[in-house]
Amino acid sequence: MAKDVIKAFGQGETVVRALDNVSVEIKTGEFFTLLGPSGCGKTTLLRLIAGFEMPSSGQILIDGQDVTGQPPNQRAVNTVFQSYALFPHLSVAENIGFGLKMKGVAKAEIDSTVKEMxxxxxxxxMAGRKTSQLSGGQQQRVALARALAPRPKVLLLDEPLSALDLKLRKEMQVELKRLQTETGITFVFVTHDQEEALTMSDRIAVMSAGRIQQLGAPREIYTKPRNRFVASFIGETNFLNATAVAGGGKLASGQVIAADTAGKSGPVTLAVRPEHVTITAADEAGAIPAEVLGSVYFGTDMNYQLALPDGSEIEACVQSGVSGEASIAKGAKVGIRFAPGSVLLLED
Structure with a gap:
């Protein structure tokens, strides 16, 4: 899809590389997500695939064909924008069939395709309604149907759920995945929302500073982040400064945390997810002593902020019990353990 792509804006000392030698292959029929914070280059890459921007160097390929110099209307792609860009004076059915009409498709085929969409x-x-009479979620569906009607090889989605409220957003996440599965069309989805990416994607490319930091399946990205950026951007993560020793990382207070530090020496960064931190009794053998700094109730779970003997702080996520047990009081002395194999050694 993208090969050795560089996209630079500006000249001389003011030049900014929005994409810095990016290469990525997107598989036919997969739901692929470009994930990252604002300014990471994800939307720029999407615009290059669509043909709205030209790369400074490198190639854009679709179905194995080099389309780098082709205008958008000659590429087998369609785009769903954040604003939906629907025509308010047209009905739902007319909006869906608009692209086909512009291509000169016969009326009977347009009617059949619109009905199918x-x-x-x-x-x-809702076929006869004006789009201004629809809810946000319904407008989103019209935009999707219009983009799918010409049966593109690739559908590009530029943060299409960002304008929806939380409940509707979650519903549309399920709908988008259903549509992609039923149509078999390759979806390339851009978002800064990690939950969206984890929920819908077959694979995710996590981007930062114009580069792909890690590419893989959602579970792989979450459980085995490659570096500190990925670990911090995807979900909540505790970071601990330690010194590599045999079998783990040694904290400043002397406790050794089991981790794979083979071949490492000197200072290292350990990472562990809050849900892999277990709170125990303070005097439990082998537990690391800690003090409760505070807690936050989220309904499904309780998050505890804890201080370790060396002054570092970590968070533990404890699932709420059926009987709604009282939280552990601030200032309480406790012990903590980490789930076996859950502590990772990270690159900076």
Whole structure:
């Protein structure tokens, strides 16, 4: 899809590389997500695939064909924008069929395709309504149906759920994955929302500073982050400064935390997810002593902020019990353990 792509803006000392030698292959029929903070280059890459921008160097390939110099209307792609860009003076059905009409498709084929798309997005009853009479979620479905109607090889989605409220956003995450599975079309989805990426994607490319930091399946990205940026951007993570010793990392207070530090020496950074931290009794053998600094109740779980003997702080996520047990009081002395194999050694 992208090979050795560089995209630079500006000249001389003011030049900014939005994409810095990016190469990525997106598989046919997969739900692929470009994930990262604002300014990481994800939308720039999407625009290059769409043909709205040209790379400073490198190639854009679709279905094995070099389309780098082709304009957007000659590429087998369609784009769903954050704003939906629907025509308010047209009905739902007319919006869906608009692209086909512009391509000169016969009316009978347009009508058949529009009917098929309305059924796909479950809006058959809304066919005659103006888009201004629809809810945000319904407008989103119209935009998707319009983009899918020409049956593109690749559908590009530029943060299309960002304008929706939380409940509707979660519903549309399920709908998007369903649509991608049913159509078999390659989806390339751009978002800064880690939950969206983890929920829908077959694979995720985590981006920062114009480069892909890690590429892999959601579970791999979450459980085995390659570096500190990925670990901090995907979910919550505790970072501990330690010194590599045989079998683990030694904290400043002397406790050794089991981790794979083979071949490492000197200072290292250890990472562990809050859900892999277990709170025990303070005098439990082998537990690391800690003090409770505070807690936050999230309904499904309770998050505890804890201080270790060396002054470092970590967070533990404890699932809420059925009977709603009282939280551990601030200032309480406790012990903590880490789930076997859960502590990772990170690159900076």
């Amino acid at each position: 309305l059924a796909l997005v479950k809006l058959e009853a």
